[in-house]
Amino acid sequence: xxxxxxxxxxxxxxxxxxxxxxxxxxxxxxxxxxxxxxxxxxxxxxxxxxxxxxxxxxxxxxxxxxxxxxxxxxxxxxxxxxxxxxxxxxxxxxxxxxxxxxxxxxxxxxxxxxxxxxxxxxxxxxxxxxxxxxxxxxxxxxxxxxxxxxxxxxxxxxxxxxxxxxxxxxxxxxxxxxxxxxxxxxxxxxxxxxxxxxxxxxxxxxxxxxxxxxxxxxxxxxxxxxxxxxxxxxxxxxxxxxxxxxxxxxxxxxxxxxxxxxxxxxxxxxxxxxxxxxxxxxxxxxxxxxxxxxxxxxxxxxxxxxxxxxxxxxxxxxxxxxxxxxxxxxxxxxxxxxxxxxxxxxxxxxxxxxxxxxxxxxxxxxxxxxxxxxxxxxxxxxxxxxx
Ligand SMILES: *Cc1c(COP(=O)(O)O)cnc(C)c1O
Numbered sequence: 001x002x003x004x005x006x007x008x009x010x011x012x013x014x015x016x017x018x019x020x021x022x023x024x025x026x027x028x029x030x031x032x033x034x035x036x037x038x039x040x041x042x043x044x045x046x047x048x049x050x051x052x053x054x055x056x057x058x059x060x061x062x063x064x065x066x067x068x069x070x071x072x073x074x075x076x077x078x079x080x081x082x083x084x085x086x087x088x089x090x091x092x093x094x095x096x097x098x099x100x101x102x103x104x105x106x107x108x109x110x111x112x113x114x115x116x117x118x119x120x121x122x123x124x125x126x127x128x129x130x131x132x133x134x135x136x137x138x139x140x141x142x143x144x145x146x147x148x149x150x151x152x153x154x155x156x157x158x159x160x161x162x163x164x165x166x167x168x169x170x171x172x173x174x175x176x177x178x179x180x181x182x183x184x185x186x187x188x189x190x191x192x193x194x195x196x197x198x199x200x201x202x203x204x205x206x207x208x209x210x211x212x213x214x215x216x217x218x219x220x221x222x223x224x225x226x227x228x229x230x231x232x233x234x235x236x237x238x239x240x241x242x243x244x245x246x247x248x249x250x251x252x253x254x255x256x257x258x259x260x261x262x263x264x265x266x267x268x269x270x271x272x273x274x275x276x277x278x279x280x281x282x283x284x285x286x287x288x289x290x291x292x293x294x295x296x297x298x299x300x301x302x303x304x305x306x307x308x309x310x311x312x313x314x315x316x317x318x319x320x321x322x323x324x325x326x327x328x329x330x331x332x333x334x335x336x337x338x339x340x341x342x343x344x345x346x347x348x349x350x351x352x353x354x355x356x357x358x359x360x361x362x363x364x365x366x367x368x369x370x371x372x373x374x375x376x377x378x379x380x381x382x383x384x385x386x387x
Contacts, residue, residue: 299332
């Protein structure tokens with residue numbers, strides 16, 4: 001969890017203020033060295049795992065280049081991501097086509113570029129993989145229920161019931177593919193570590209039953225992303241995630257832990273980014289209203305879409321913090337009334353906040369810049385700088 005005192009006494013914060021002071025707002029500044037530190041921390045916490053960065057979280061070139069340098073692998077969701085990561089020098093052996101929703105011609109494209117590892121969760125997709133990516137390794141994504149304890153759930157749309165996963169892996173073998181393993185994603189910003197326990201138990205069940213009944217020996221579990229970034233809502237530290245999850249694996253698999261893959265997105269890049277916005281207008285809706293409306297030049301359509309349903313609660317810092325504060329509603333600059341970031345969350349901002357002051361949105365390195373609209377009300381996409 002984010003702690004304000006630690007944060008503003010940190011030398012990176014001063015370096016950031018210096019770096020960003022003359023940049024046009026809104027913008028995001030990403031500290032690539034923080035991403036590197038997060039990567040190394042995750043790698044050291046799970047020394048037995050291979051890390052496939054889910055590049056959708058932040059596909060900035062300096063981030064990708066640094067991760068390639070560090071030996072990271074990548075979870076790829078489209079041919080455009082594939083082209084980008086190959087152009088930066090990633091090896092096809094270090095890539096996984098992790099999107100279960102793909103066109104047959106994209107499967108072919110990935111295969112031609114040398115990718116041999118594919119996720120699936122349906123029969124039709126599996127048939128395409130067998131036809132256009134023969135002999136490749138396939139892993140099946142199973143459904144896990146995570147809508148309650150994950151701040152940004154990824155349930156329902158992806159994955160299939162374990163019984164179907166069983167059938168798909170048998171069919172994969174029969175179609176000449178290599179049944180490789182099981183994947184799951186427990187939901188992004190998953191605050192309940194126990195969710196991994198349930199998912200690992202399902203994987204274990206599939207490992208056993210496929211071996212006993214079909215003589216299929218799976219070798220890999222892809223435990224997805226879901227590791228935490230530092231927002232307002234508290235989470236356990238990464239150390240606790242690592243020790244608990246490792247214990248779940250040992251409980252189920254003993255000494256014989258399969259190959260483990262992690263697919264972090266948010267936890268590697270979120271804390272490395274700061275979004276700077278400027279206050280455009282402060283107003284009240286009637287003379288006795290208690291809350292001020294604070295309108296800023298960033299909003300749901302240029303970087304802050306994860307405030308939908310007030311799901312992700314970013315820490316916000318101003319240069320006037322420390323004095324008296326009062327409740328605000330924070331909204332974006334566009335002419336769409338859904339462009340309100342926080343109303344129920346009851347954020348407080350300094351009473352002497354003025355038009356032209358800056359709001360710094362912390363932990364905005366993930367799922368922000370690429371989620372920005374192109375020309376809504378004419379506003380350009382959010383600009384990202386790397387330091
Ligand atoms: C988005 C995504 C991830 C990354 O999840 P985080 O919660 O951001 O770590 C991992 N795997 C897949 C398949 C994804 O779609």
